[in-house]
Amino acid sequence: xxxxxxEINELVRLVSLTNDEEIDCERCLSLVAEFAExxxxxxxxxxxxxxxxxHLSICxxxxxxxxxxxxxxxx
Amino acid sequence: MAHLDAGSLDRQTALADxxxxxxxxxxxxxxxxxxxxxxxxxxxxxxxLLRIMERxxxxxxRSRFTTWAMSxxxxxxxxxxxxxxxxxxxxxxxxxxxxxxxxxxxxxxxEREAILAAMQEVIRTGLxxxxxxxxxxxxxxxxxxxxxxxxxxxxxxxxxxxxxxxKRLKQGLEALGFTGDDIGAxxxx
Ligand SMILES: [Zn+2]
Numbered sequence: 001x002x003x004x005x006x007e008i009n010e011l012v013r014l015v016s017l018t019n020d021e022e023i024d025c026e027r028c029l030s031l032v033a034e035f036a037e038x039x040x041x042x043x044x045x046x047x048x049x050x051x052x053x054x055h056l057s058i059c060x061x062x063x064x065x066x067x068x069x070x071x072x073x074x075x
Numbered sequence: 076m077a078h079l080d081a082g083s084l085d086r087q088t089a090l091a092d093x094x095x096x097x098x099x100x101x102x103x104x105x106x107x108x109x110x111x112x113x114x115x116x117x118x119x120x121x122x123x124l125l126r127i128m129e130r131x132x133x134x135x136x137r138s139r140f141t142t143w144a145m146s147x148x149x150x151x152x153x154x155x156x157x158x159x160x161x162x163x164x165x166x167x168x169x170x171x172x173x174x175x176x177x178x179x180x181x182x183x184x185x186e187r188e189a190i191l192a193a194m195q196e197v198i199r200t201g202l203x204x205x206x207x208x209x210x211x212x213x214x215x216x217x218x219x220x221x222x223x224x225x226x227x228x229x230x231x232x233x234x235x236x237x238x239x240x241x242k243r244l245k246q247g248l249e250a251l252g253f254t255g256d257d258i259g260a261x262x263x264x
Contacts (some may be wrong), residue, residue: 003195003211003214007215008194009262010214011194011210011214011244012190012191012258012261012262014241015194015244015245015248015258016255016258016259016262018238018241018242018244018245022234024231024234024235025219025230025231025234026230026231029146029147029150030133031137032146033137033139033142033143033145033146036138036142037138037139037142059234060213060216060218061153061157061219061220061230064153065149065150065153068104068105068153069104069142069146069149071103071104072100072101072103072104072145072149073142073145075099075100075103
């Protein structure tokens with residue numbers, strides 16, 4: 001598979017962030033409302049929600065949806 | 076939220092309120108995107124309300140109910156928008172697109188080049204064909220839902236597939252002597 005420079009950079013970024021255990025998109029959806037409220041309120045993120053931040057750094061779709069959620073909450 | 080559970084007039088009111096909140100919120104959040112206008116949003120909210128009702132028992136009260144409902148409505152909306160946007164694009168088209176010479180020529184320092192060469196090697200030898208396809212399609216911007224549709228799978232399973240692929244790449248690079256720090260240091264513009 002031949003990759004452009006941009007694609008290789010993104011792949012290296014993703015590999016460097018990879019953890020053995022990661023939550024999937026369903027799990028992210030079930031936790032993201034609480035995560036977003038804490039973020040907007042400037043509250044600390046408990047360890048169990050750190051997996052959400054990590055998932056958002058990897059998953060383009062969940063990250064896009066999270067950005068929209070923040071917009072919607074700021075309505 | 077308790078009102079949504081009850082089969083009463085309250086339930087109708089609560090549902091109508093929620094519908095209005097989601098419609099208004101989505102309209103604003105999606106204002107800069109192309110979509111099928113209010114008819115599209117009405118459909119999305121209808122679907123979202125069904126999902127919300129199905130999952131009511133999963134709501135644990137750890138956020139406001141409205142925020143939770145918004146997150147579900149956004150997933151519904153974006154899944155449909157991505158589907159519309161990608162419906163005529165095949166997996167083949169995305170994964171066999173040639174990289175132009177200009178993009179492919181890596182003008183990089185040697186350590187970085189070594190990691191990239193190692194990465195290409197692990198991609199070639201350490202991944203299954205399905206993992207390669209999904210990873211490549213994802214790097215080229217195809218949404219996981221769409222990759223899943225082509226592979227007869229679902230978004231969660233595609234996440235797991237590419238997660239496994241990333242783990243293999245990381246292990247493969249480590250086996251070749253590159254540490255996590257080396258990999259991180261290889262990221263550049
Ligand atoms: Zn995700």
